[in-house]
Amino acid sequence: MQPRRFRPSGPLKGRIRVPGDKSISHRAIMLSALAVGESRISGLLEGEDVLATAAAMRAMGASVERIDEGQWRVHGVGAGALLQPRGPLDMGNSGTSTRLLMGLVASHPISASFVGDASLSQRPMGRVIEPLTRMGAQVSASEGGRLPLILRGASPAVPITYRLPVASAQVKSAVLLAGLNTPGITTVIEPVPTRDHSERMLKGFGADLDVTVEADGTRVIAIRGEAELRPQAIDVPGDPSSAAFFLVAALLVPGSDIVIENVGLNPTRAGLVTALRQMGGAIEAQNPREVGGEPVADLRVRHSALTGIDVDPAIAPSMIDEFPALFVAAALASGTTTTSGLDELRVKESDRLAVMATALAAAGARIDEREDGLVIEGTGGDPLPGTPDAIATHLDHRIAMSMAIAGLASRQGIEVDDTRPIATSFPVFEAMLDGLVA
Numbered sequence: 202m203q204p205r206r207f208r209p210s211g212p213l214k215g216r217i218r219v220p221g222d223k224s225i226s227h228r229a230i231m232l233s234a235l236a237v238g239e240s241r242i243s244g245l246l247e248g249e250d251v252l253a254t255a256a257a258m259r260a261m262g263a264s265v266e267r268i269d270e271g272q273w274r275v276h277g278v279g280a281g282a283l284l285q286p287r288g289p290l291d292m293g294n295s296g297t298s299t300r301l302l303m304g305l306v307a308s309h310p311i312s313a314s315f316v317g318d319a320s321l322s323q324r325p326m327g328r329v330i331e332p333l334t335r336m337g338a339q340v341s342a343s344e345g346g347r348l349p350l351i352l353r354g355a356s357p358a359v360p361i362t363y364r365l366p367v368a369s370a371q372v373k374s375a376v377l378l379a380g381l382n383t384p385g386i387t388t389v390i391e392p393v394p395t396r397d398h399s400e401r402m403l404k405g406f407g408a409d410l411d412v413t414v415e416a417d418g419t420r421v422i423a424i425r426g427e428a429e430l431r432p433q434a435i436d437v438p439g440d441p442s443s444a445a446f447f448l449v450a451a452l453l454v455p456g457s458d459i460v461i462e463n464v465g466l467n468p469t470r471a472g473l474v475t476a477l478r479q480m481g482g483a484i485e486a487q488n489p490r491e492v493g494g495e496p497v498a499d500l501r502v503r504h505s506a507l508t509g510i511d512v513d514p515a516i517a518p519s520m521i522d523e524f525p526a527l528f529v530a531a532a533l534a535s536g537t538t539t540t541s542g543l544d545e546l547r548v549k550e551s552d553r554l555a556v557m558a559t560a561l562a563a564a565g566a567r568i569d570e571r572e573d574g575l576v577i578e579g580t581g582g583d584p585l586p587g588t589p590d591a592i593a594t595h596l597d598h599r600i601a602m603s604m605a606i607a608g609l610a611s612r613q614g615i616e617v618d619d620t621r622p623i624a625t626s627f628p629v630f631e632a633m634l635d636g637l638v639a
C-alpha cells in the first residue's frame with residue numbers, strides 16, 4: 202500500500218495537458234491490431250489498463266510497440282486472424298479490456314482465459330457472456346459470471362440483433378467487435394446512448410457500420426461482418442475523465458485559474474462539464490477543434506461559488522465515471538445536490554456510491570446514500586474538516602483521485618490509503634497536481 206495525505210492547498214495555477222483518453226486508447230490498439238499493416242497512434246494513454254490491452258493483443262499475434270512517449274506503432278494481423286494466446290490474458294483492473302477483448306475472441310477460432318485483480322474479479326461479466334453465447338461462443342466462468350473465465354470463440358459466429366438491457370458502452374462494443382468477424386449483419390439496439398468511440402473508430406478503420414436514430418432517441422447500430430480494416434494514424438484526445446479531477450479542484454480552491462488543454466468533449470462524454478456549469482462553475486471552452494475524429498477544446502477553469510442541483514439521470518451515461526468527482530464538488534457547494542439512476546456505479550472498480558458516501562462522510566460531508574444515488578448537503582464553500590485516518594479506496598483509481606482533490610479543499614487534509622491504483626488510468630496525476638499547486 203502507498204498511502205498519502207493530500208493537504209489543503211493554495212490556488213491551482215497554470216496550463217496542463219492530461220494524458221490520452223482511456224476508452225479511445227483501448228480501441229485504438231484493438232482496431233490497429235485487427236488491421237493488416239502498420240498503424241500509428243499518438244497521445245496513447247500509457248496507463249496500466251491500456252498496457253493490459255496492448256499485452257493481450259501481442260499475445261494474440263499483433264506487434265504492438267512503443268516508439269516514444271505516447272507514440273506507438275502497431276502491426277495488425279487482420280480481423281479473423283487472431284492467434285491462440287499461450288497463457289492467460291491478465292486484465293489487471295480493467296473492465297474495458299476484459300469485456301471488449303471477450304467480444305473479439307468470441308468470433309475467432311481460439312480460446313482464451315481471462316484473469317484479473319481482486320476488484321475486477323468481483324465485477325459482472327454475465328452482461329457480455331449472454332450476447333456472446335448467443336453468437337456461438339462458449340464460456341466457462343467463475344460463480345456469478347465472474348473472472349477468472351475461459352471463452353472459446355465460434356467460427357463462424359452467428360450474427361444477432363441485441364437490445365442492450367443496461368446502458369453500457371462496454372457491452373455494446375463487445376457485441377460490435379464480435380460482429381466484425383461474423384458473417385452477415387450484427388445489430389445492437391441502444392435505448393440510452395452511451396459513449397460512441399467504437400462506432401466512430403470502426404468507421405474510421407473502414408468497417409461497414411451504420412447508425413440510425415429513432416424518433417425516441419434509440420440508436421440502432423448495424424455492422425457488416427468479415428470486414429477488412431485499413432491501418433490508420435490515430436491522434437488520441439485528452440481524457441475528459443482525467444480532466445474531471447482538475448476541473449473540480451480548480452472550481453473548489455479559492456483563487457484558482459487553470460487551462461486544461463486538448464480535452465475530449467464528445468457529447469457522449471461531456472456530462473460533467475454540463476453539470477458543473479449548471480452548478481455555477483466558470484468553465485470556458487477555448488479553441489474548439491477536432492482531434493482523431495472527436496471534438497476537443499482547451500478548458501479554462503476558475504474558482505467559482507457552486508450551488509447544488511438535481512442531476513438529470515438522463516445525462517448519467519455521459520458522465521458515468523465522473524460522479525465521484527461530482528460528489529466532491531457537491532460536498533462543497535451551497536444547498537443540496539441530488540443524484541439518481543446510478544445503479545451502474547455499484548459495479549465499477551468498487552461500489553462507488555457506498556465507497557464515496559463513506560469516504561466523504563469520514564471527511565465531514567453530509568451525505569445520504571440512496572439505492573441509486575447520493576443526496577449531498579454542501580458546506581456552502583467552507584472547507585471540509587478532513588480525515589484523521591486513511592480512507593479506504595478499494596483498488597479504485599477514481600475514488601483515490603476524487604478524495605485527493607477533496608483533500609485540497611479540507612482543513613486537516615485527507616489521507617488516501619493507497620495511491621497505486623491511480624496508475625491504471627492516470628499515472629502522472631500526482632505529479633500534475635503537485636505542479637499546479639506549487
Ligand SMILES: O=C(O)C1=C[C@@H](OP(=O)(O)O)[C@@H](O)[C@H](O)C1
Binds near residue numbers: 370371372396
Ligand atoms: O467503453 C468504455 O470504454 C467504458 C465504458 C463505461 O463502462 P460501462 O460500459 O460498464 O458503463 C465506463 O465506465 C468505462 O470506464 C469505460
Ligand SMILES: C=C(OP(=O)(O)O)C(=O)O
Binds near residue numbers: 626
Ligand atoms: C469503470 C472504469 O473502467 P473499467 O470499466 O475499464 O475498469 C473507470 O475507468 O472508471
